Amino acid sequence: MRMIRALVPGLLLWLLVGLVPSAQAQTPGQDPAGQALLEALDTRSYADKGEAIAALVASGDERTRRWLEALLAGKLQRQEDTGRFIVVLENRGRHWPVVDALSFEAAGEMSRRELDRIGINNALRGQLQSTLAVLDLRVDDVGARREAARELLGNIEAAMLPPLQALVADEADGEVKRLLAQAIAIHRLEQGDAAAVEGLAGSLNPEARAALSAAARSDDAALAEAASGALADIEQKLKxxxxxxxxxxxxxxxxxxxxxxxxxxxxxxxxxxxxxxxxxxxxxxxxxxxxxxxxxxxxxxxxxxxxxxxxxxxxxxxxxxxxxxxxxxxxxxxxxxxxxxxxxxxxxxxxxxxxxxxxxxxxxxxxWMSGSLMINEGLSLTLxxxxxxxxxxxxxxxxxxxxxxxxxxxxxxxxxxxxxxxxxxxxxxxxxxxxxxxxxxxxxxxxxxxxxxxxxxxxxxxxxxxxxxxxxxxxxxxxxxxxxxxxxxxxxxxxxxxxxxxxxxxxxxxxxxxxxxxxxxxxxxxxxxxxxxxxx
Amino acid sequence: MLASRSWLSRPLHERSTRLFLGVLIAALAVVSLLNLALPAGHPLHVSTYTVTLLGKYLCYALLAVAVDLVWGYLGILSLGHGAFFALGGYAMGMYLMRQIGDRGVYGDPVLPDFMVFLDWQSLPWYWHGFDMAWFALLTVLLAPGLLALVFGFLAFRSRVTGVYLSIITQALTFALMLAFFRNEMGFGGNNGLTDFKELLGFDLTADATRLWLFLATGMALALGYVLCRAIVASKLGRVCVATRDAEARTRFLGYRVERFQLFVFVVSAMLAGVAGALYVPQVGIINPGEFSPIFSIEIVLWVALGGRGTLYGAVIGALLVNYAKTVFTGVMPEAWLFALGGLFVLVTVLLPKGIAGLLAYRRPRRADPDPSTTPGEASA
The missing domain is CATH 1.10.3470 (ABC transporter involved in vitamin B12 uptake, BtuC)
Structure with a gap:
């Protein structure tokens, strides 16, 4: 399941974006494209790393998701001597079991001393998380898409807007569409767009409420009024x-x-x-x-x-x-x-x-008796x-x-x-x-x-x-x-x-x-x- | 005045009461003697531990007499008498707590330990006055009495009887148990009140104090017994028995049944309170467990086993069951609930009149002297 989830977004992206590099899984050393993508990540400047991540996504390489996850977890590392990229499986103890980052084949154990971690900062962490969420939005499983869309609430970067808006237009599932629209509205509201309030009216997400109450305290009188109106509505609904x-x-x-x-x-x-x-x-x-x-x-x-x-x-x-x-x-x-x-x-x-x-x-x-029946974001009934x-x-x-x-x-x-x-x-x-x-x-x-x-x-x-x-x-x-x-x-x-x-x-x-x-x-x-x- | 004296002293002329008092006083004397006169190593010596244990049984016996008064003579099966017992106990416990003074773990001169522990700054209003013995003793009577008065007034006025009354008395004690378990109530919550030091200036751990407490309990039982006997033998008692047997008919005869019920219920609650107050210094602790509905039902079993409607039967039942409990829980704790449960079933099915019924069966039946024909009653 996890494999499929990891592979599918890459394929979809490949079809969607239309960039067709010959980036298939290959034996180490014979994959210059993948090596180059990862090389770009190994830079001192965090801004450059951000661009490298964007490039990675744009490449449509099917390993993108696994790379990004490893990067987020701090497990994407580079061997100092050979410059080979590896993914650490378990970073406990002195010697860590690793796999090759290009082929994902086991590469034995390596000492932590011979490895360099590709570091990230908080801004990059946020970018990675939302990028992964966007990747998740391209899977076939509706439940997973909903989960991913929920993840995006309040976590959208400006850079993600264009691909997201394209996704909203294509989305077949109403729930995902609604959540995405709300996520975008929250982002707009945070930018001070009063029109976005309308998109959040009646929403019970805690993130939407947080954004609205932040907006209600803003200096822009019109925005504050619209936001507090919507907020009062939501409170009513919550009650x-x-x-x-x-x-x-x-x-x-x-x-x-x-x-x-x-x-x-x-x-x-x-x-x-x-x-x-x-x-x-x-x-x-x-x-x-x-x-x-x-x-x-x-x-x-x-x-x-x-x-x-x-x-x-x-x-x-x-x-x-x-x-x-x-x-x-x-x-x-x-x-x-x-x-x-x-x-x-x-x-x-x-x-x-x-x-x-x-x-x-x-x-x-x-x-069939555990779990709960979700009526809306604020209300779920245990089965x-x-x-x-x-x-x-x-x-x-x-x-x-x-x-x-x-x-x-x-x-x-x-x-x-x-x-x-x-x-x-x-x-x-x-x-x-x-x-x-x-x-x-x-x-x-x-x-x-x-x-x-x-x-x-x-x-x-x-x-x-x-x-x-x-x-x-x-x-x-x-x-x-x-x-x-x-x-x-x-x-x-x-x-x-x-x-x-x-x-x-x-x-x-x-x-x-x-x-x-x-x-x-x-x-x-x-x-x-x-x-x-x-x-x- | 004359009438009231004859009303109270009449039981002393009854054979059964004299017998009961004789046995009780003899037992008290023998136990004290064996405790005091014989050296600790002597096989017949009664240790202070045993004296206290017997004192505890006597408290239960007084409680059983109180229950028998309402159940045996009024037909009210109270499944909540433990509540009155516990209230009396808590009143006494509060006095004993205040007596600790600054000898507690935290050494606060006014606040009991648990309040210091809960970080309370001052004594709650209902704890005031409990540093005075007379006030505490008054509360021992008044707290259960008032509760019984209010509860009984409401219940009897609306003619809640029989099973319904049993169930709501059970609900009453259950509600009180839940309430006393709360720390916010200011009664020590789960742990209750404990770690007492002295009573009226006497050290509670001293052997002499223990013996005196035992003797006081015995006296309280004797007085309670005579009081109950006096009540049931009076004209009022006759109305009670009539109410028990045919409430509607008694009402139609013109008696305000609810007033009789209320009076006897309150007296019984106060007796239970006294029993509780004597129980606490001997056991050394009072906690919300005494409010548990099971305890209240157990009291009823003592009465049922001894034979209800006899008073002395209640005493016999309480002593027997509690002695058995001590033995069983020491030797084979698992069997105790089987024994208790079996006792409930056997007594109700096979021995509806209890042990007293067995005794009466062996003796040729003699009609009790009818109190309503004696001259003192006629003038009352």
Whole structure:
């Protein structure tokens, strides 16, 4: 890849500029053209070196890029005795491995004493960097071109303008074109051209903003006014961006809360059971993801996808075990259930500590989940959070479907509303209890799978979420899935809105206090159950 | 006046209270005797370390009594009593910090070490007054009491009960834990308050001080027990039990349920605060860990194991669980959480009435004397 990137600009230049010297890679000593180009670089005057670099680019030699890179890194050197140009591969120690600068064939090791470096100064460094960027602009790969164009923002020399403008005209990709136009506009603005402000209006690049704010302080009144106008516009846009970002982080946090709380909402709302081990069921889901990845090394994506049903199953089975062994004996005693399930949670935590490790395990994110979605220069959304948000909504929709459209959902709702009546209508309430608990626990497992992509997987994973998820359920109103969704997302957003203003810990405290006060006002949450079912 | 004396002293005529006080005082006497009278090498000698450990257990026992008062007799499962305990502890800790004076590492006559470390120039306003013992002791009662008053007023007025109340008390202590972890709060952050030197002029490391602290804790437990007994045996206590069993019905009978709940809740919080205040000089440190929700749930387990709604059961439970904890964490630390978790499950499923329930089962049941028929009550 790197080879191609290095070769292509030379070829393109060769076609574009039309200078056709017979400068192909040749054996050392048989390449007078290349030798001459490099000779020109070895001069005391930095101005001459600058011209030599320009000549190098103009020559269209395909080795230009490698030479320039070596020069920039200080690795283009000359053997004192023979006058042979070489490129140092690694300049550590006394003897450096080198390659011939013309043929790029290995030339053994040379002592640092016998070598002369071709020095550069800061001005040349800038010229080299922008020259390399222009070279990069001629590659075929659009991504690389964008990268190169971004590199040019605020780094343009006057000498580069003509070739750049030619490039802008030829450029096919809109994004590259826009970036180049901005880079040129920044340059013009720095030269005091008020008309360039227009080209930067609404741009979110830090470089554009820096240039504009510099211009806004200039003595030229017209320029300063135009620049500060554009700047104010940009600030406005940035504010909006930050708002969107906060909202996104809030929704992301909220989606985690929803995932954690929604299983709880089912068991709590439907069965009146306080499952303090809910967090540990999430932990089991997260560990299932980790286990899957251990089973399928090298395929984190497949493992993650398989972990979704596996995590659900593991947590659901654990849930059934808890229901059969503990909860069924505590019918109608919610406070005792709370204590017993807390005991279960301690046991599960310690079990994981003893069997696996007390240390955190890393779960790898598959490639398609890492990285981020770039909306504009000021705003990019991390993909894993986006996936989790989508996953949370999917799980929610799935649960809604189960509750509204299936036989199980119907029976669950019937048992919730009036257990005795439902039983006399022939619904096997015990079976419904088991299935409900399995469903709630399974959803906790799903939450754990999702969480494994966002945080460390460790024995304390569940504990960190249990209080928050109870808050969500209580805030939303018990027995109401919509309430859980609204409560989870809004608590997430509230938390994120408060955070920059109050700090993470204080924001959390404020949210807790807010909920405590809210409960006083509306003891049954945002969406209270109505009718007879409400007086449990 | 006469009525109030009979109200407070009535428990002293109960058989169970006399038994409890007798056992407690005997135990205190025996431990002191074994500590003082026997030489250090003697097999029956109780070392000062053990005395302090027992003192710690007694603090927990008082805390458990406070929790049992609200849970056993009022039906309020507070998962946040650790917060009141810790607040009392912090009040005491602040007093002890001020007592250090210029003997701290940095030798600042006024500022505690951690403030010097954080480069604070002056004492925050809420640290003033803690150089006076009476003020600190008042705060030990008032800080948890006020918090319970405000929190309880809001919660009971809007009839937040049952599971909801449990969850928001848990949120309360969780929020306080997060707050106290912050250095900016001025309570020593993560490290809390420690490195105490003396209490009321007595050296905290001296054996005699340790024994006195142990005895004081025992006395506090005795007084707290009698107070709680007096409350639950009074007419007010009867209303509490009625509230526990049928809140709506009690309300319809014309009782302002929330006032009873609030009163008992505040008393319980203050008792927890006292327990915390006695705990800190014996353990030598108070940090935000005491606010952690797990600690609060553990307290509830002590009560559940001992048997709720008996008071003495809470004491038994606290002593047993904490003794087991000391043994387990010393011998096989990994097994402790298994044991604790298993205890939670076993007690709730198999022993809903706790150890006290077992004791009552072995004894032929006798009806308790009904307090509402005694003459003193009728005139109240």
């Amino acid at each position: 909006l961006n930050r708002g969107v970002e906060t909202l996104y982080f809030g929704l992301s946090l909220g989606s985690v809360l929803v995932l954690a709380a929604i299983g709880l909402a089912i068991t709590f709302g439907v069965m009146g059971v306080i499952n303090m081990a809910h967090g540990e069921l999430m932990m089991l889901g997260a560990y299932t993801t980790w286990g899957m990845q251990q089973l399928l090394p090298g395929q984190p994506g497949l493992a993650l996808i398989l972990a979704i049903p596996a995590g659900f199953l593991v947590a659901a089975l654990a849930g059934i075990a808890i229901e059969r062994s503990v909860i069924q004996f505590l019918k109608g005693r919610p406070l005792e259930t709370l204590l017993a399930t807390f005991g279960v949670s301690l046991i599960l935590q310690q079990l994981v500590r003893t069997l696996i490790s007390p240390l955190n395990r890393t779960v790898v994110s598959p490639e 894993n959070r986006l996936f989790v948000l989508g996953f949370a909504l999917l799980v929610f929709a799935g649960l809604m479907l189960v509750m509204r459209r299936t036989r199980l959902g119907l029976e669950v709702r019937a048992v919730t509303q009036n257990r005795a009546m439902a039983r006399s209508m022939g619904i096997r309430a015990t079976r419904v209890d088991i299935l409900t608990f399995a469903l709630g626990s399974g959803v906790a497992g799903l939450a754990g799978v999702a969480l494994s992509q966002l945080t460390n997987v460790g024995p304390n994973l569940g504990q960190n979420y249990i209080i928050d998820s109870f808050m969500v359920v209580v805030f939303g109103g018990v027995g109401n899935l919509w309430g859980t969704l609204v409560a989870g997302l809004s608590l997430g957003v509230i938390n994120q809105v408060l955070e920059p203003w109050a700090g993470a810990v204080l924001a959390k405290i404020l949210v807790l206090v807010f909920i405590i006060l809210f409960i006083q006002k509306r003891p049954r949450g945002l969406f209270p159950q109505k009718g007879r079912a409400a007086e449990g």
